[in-house]
Amino acid sequence: MSVRLTCIICPNGCELTVTEGENPTVEGNLCPKGVRFALDELTAPVRSFTGTVATAFKDVPVVSVKTDRDIPLQMMIPVARAAAALKLDRRLEVGETAFENIAGSGANLIITGEMKI
């Protein structure tokens, strides 16, 4: 059986065809990352989480964050719910870790936006 997927790794957005079986094959990829993506997608799809968390500061009511690694797709909603419950009371720099092991996902939330205006 074959499955068609759109690779989300880069802007090329390759249209992949995966033939399932003992040794699955991937076609349509312009680079090796497409093979990895397709195989992950059929077994355990992962995504990076991006969003915002509230802060205690009026001039920056929210600051943008991301997970420092990919998380399982099914963890996206739980991580989003956990992020929504947080409030940051320190002004951090871009790249600093705001919260560790968010929603037990194993990933840390890091600051992506400027908090100093």
Place this chain on the structure above:
Amino acid sequence: MRYDVIIIGGGPAGLGVAIKASERGKRALIIEREKRLGGILKQCVHDGFGLLRFGEKLTGPEYAHRDVVTALGMGAEALTGSFVISITKKEGEYFVATTSERGLRSDSAPALVFATGCRERTARQVNIHGTRPAGVLTAGSCQHLVNLKGLLPGKKAVILGSGDIGLIMARRLTLEGAEVAGVFEAKGEPGGLQRNIRQCLDDYGIPLRMKTTVVEVYGDKRVEAVRVAPVDDDMRPVSAGEIIPCDLLVVSVGLIPENELQTSLGLTLENGTRGVAVDQYMMCVDREGVYVVGNALHVHDLVDFVTEGAMTAGSDLGSGRERQLIKIDTKNLSYIVPQYFDVSAPAQKSVFYMRSPRSMRRGVLKVFADGVEVLKKRLVNVRPPEMIRLECAVAPVDSLEITLEEESV
């Protein structure tokens, strides 16, 4: 103060020009109307930026942050919270008057760059009938409220238009706890990238309905429902459709270059891009020393290409080229940037950005200089929303033609 270049707009395009100009030892001034540099990237908290330029998957704020730090670190100056009120030209020098909390100010430079970005088409521009309650927002306004203000503008949303910002907001609203009833697209093909349909809609089971549009909005003070109906090829409803209860209608129906300042200078706009016509260095064809970059020139789908084009302008300003322009002929393209080519410039790599008018499984791009084929490039999965970038070292004398043809599979 006198500078080598004044850049209007402190988003990625303006920053790209500032970085390149500063690198060449030019004094650059960026004028930005908001309090912070970074432009629209500040609210694009999702990732996927910078893959081509940095080989990394950055979020919008991170991409902006890098450029702000680099530009200012190299000595570029920025006037934030400042609004341009007039631009005048005297003896080859552009005088730019601005107003801010600090009062009036005038600066001048022999080179002027417009990096003013683009605007969203609104609900009124797509003729939706019905009342005008609160809760009808463009995708960008919705993104501003959610990502910068921390507000959730609705609990149940309907999204009109399948442009990338609409798709990104469908996911964002879902993650913030709102329900997205569906994304509706009047055309037969999605306006956004396939990968965004996959990761923003399919991942969360949000339906995408093609050839369907919102025909009426219901509600007195607040949106209570919208009517969606299938449409024909001329976008006329073919049936009464159905009513979907919701409290938010997000409209993602396209972007238009922001050109008020350019037209006030008397620059003429191109039909294909709704921006001005430029040569391969992004200099306006009808005004020496004026450059237009980024989404003010033509709406891009990748910021990496915005920066690339901006840096091209930054590498040229002050060069004092004696231009000799020819119009680039095209076949089967909905537009091309640049539209003109300076044949007096030294032969070097030039980059052409274009869009196909329709989807093609396979296509062939060809470049002809003075009637001779100099480059042939095969393309797969050509789609109008995905810009085609072509790099080519070409030195034509009389004519330059770029053609796109469909190849049978």
